[in-house]
Amino acid sequence: MKLTIAALGLLIATGAPAATVVTAAHLFDPVKGLTLDNPIIVVDDKGRVQSLVTGNNARPNIPADAKRIDLGDVTILPGLIDMHVHLTADPTLSGYQGLEYTDNFWTVVGVANAKKTLEAGFTTVRNVGSSNYDDVAIKQAIEHGYVAGPRIMPATYAIGATGGHCNSTEFPPSVKVDSPNIANSPEGFRALVRTLRKYGAEVIKVCMTGGVLSKTDSVGAQQLSYEEIKAIVDEAHMLGLRVAIHAHGTAGINDGLRAGVDTIEHASLADDESFKLAKAHGAWFTMDIYDDDYILAEGAKNGVFAESLAKEKAVGLKQRQTFRAAHAAGVKLIFGTDAGVYPNGLNARQFAKMVEWGMTPVEAIRAATSEAAIALNRADDVGQLTPGHYADIVAVSGDPTRDVRLLEKPTWVLKGGQVVTAPGR
Structure with a gap:
């Protein structure tokens, strides 16, 4: 099921579920320097990225009881x-x-x-x-x-x-x-x-x-x-x-x-x-x-x-x-x-x-x-969204590679699998 905005607040109070799936329209990968479509990020119960796939034909292994957060038409990138x-x-x-x-x-x-x-x-x-x-x-x-x-x-x-x-x-x-x-x-x-x-x-x-x-x-x-x-x-x-x-x-x-x-x-x-x-x-x-x-x-x-x-x-x-x-x-x-x-x-x-x-x-x-x-000597756990890294995610309403000032007003933030801000803040 998809997580409602009201339920996002519950996550802050109760912690992340066993697994959380985050989807959006786009993802900017800073290592590749590319914007990729239809990312699906599976976050494990430790707040780390379990898997990341992109593209219309992506079929990740999603736990049956996973909570889903669909951010819609935004671009996400690492914290x-x-x-x-x-x-x-x-x-x-x-x-x-x-x-x-x-x-x-x-x-x-x-x-x-x-x-x-x-x-x-x-x-x-x-x-x-x-x-x-x-x-x-x-x-x-x-x-x-x-x-x-x-x-x-x-x-x-x-x-x-x-x-x-x-x-x-x-x-x-x-x-x-x-x-x-x-x-x-x-x-x-x-x-x-x-x-x-x-x-x-x-x-x-x-x-x-x-x-x-x-x-x-x-x-x-x-x-x-x-x-x-x-x-x-x-x-x-x-x-x-x-x-x-x-x-x-x-x-x-x-x-x-x-x-x-x-x-x-x-x-x-x-x-x-x-x-x-x-x-x-x-x-x-x-x-x-x-x-x-x-x-x-x-x-x-x-x-x-x-x-x-x-x-x-x-x-x-x-x-x-x-x-x-x-x-x-x-x-x-x-x-x-x-x-x-x-x-x-x-x-x-x-x-x-x-x-x-x-x-x-x-x-x-x-x-x-x-x-x-x-x-920072922490390339193994922050700075990108690949398996093993912390699930730190920032969402912006547009393409930050065209307008970098979009980063001044993030619409949603996740830190280590924990929701910081909900859409429409």
Whole structure:
């Protein structure tokens, strides 16, 4: 029998049945880069894809008691992946405004943002920096069914040097701020990597250069030495963790690549040497090229420091030009938004910018599905809809390979076989 919209709500409350069959008019396969007609996806009781067939003559093996969800004239595709989010951030509380709230307030903000992110079609995210191990707490709450949210790969604290982008630079010496994420030597950073892993980090995030939203540093200045970043990379890789570095400036990007980092976040001032190093080392660029629009339009109202607005004006356009040049040079680019710098839940607004600055819609979607899964080191369970992968599905009312902005308004979302949103939401 077909599942009614009312019954979809029951699935949320009671969990997936023994098997669920999802059908639709079309399916976009990011690995093949093709849109296929009449997909039939059988989801097992573990929330994984049991089988996928397409075409009018498809005859899958469907259990007799399987529930059926017919989505009608839509295109479905794998659940989306955002490789750079900050779930515990609210951009409308920028600058000094955050000091008005207790520390645990931000955990609650993260719970709300996790739900928004999932409903937006992002079923997996990499959270690259939060205080107090908040992202680990939210991940655990999601996995145990207390709250709704995407699959989270947490970094816990983003680590950096004294006075750097990941340090609190907006206070005078008389204001003491706890800084468990700061070190100033190769051995100090090795110890930090071990500590973060101990408490739940699944990726290590490093502030390699200055940033936009930190108050006093230069956006492009290198803040860790080659010896320090090499120690971080060696320690993380030995422990089975990948390394993402926040890096706007050229020197910091290139030293990070020489040290073997896995992803460069922002990459605003990368040059031809950066492109060569990235390709030689197999690294990915994660470039948040929508942020500039939001920061310049809303930042002053939201309390962003004047110094930060000046830095964004200096670097925003250059970052987009670098994105286009990196794409043309064949650098691997994956989808990462820095959500939290603009509102979580609006992650998909970046797709149109990626297309505007050089990608095809197919490439942009692949950057947020199959390619992101590889960079996440989870290509065996997310990023595509083949047997064994999680049944993470997003539906849109049209062809996203022709209009990528359709991804901004998904009509239906499934995560691990569990219905997130029903048609007509």
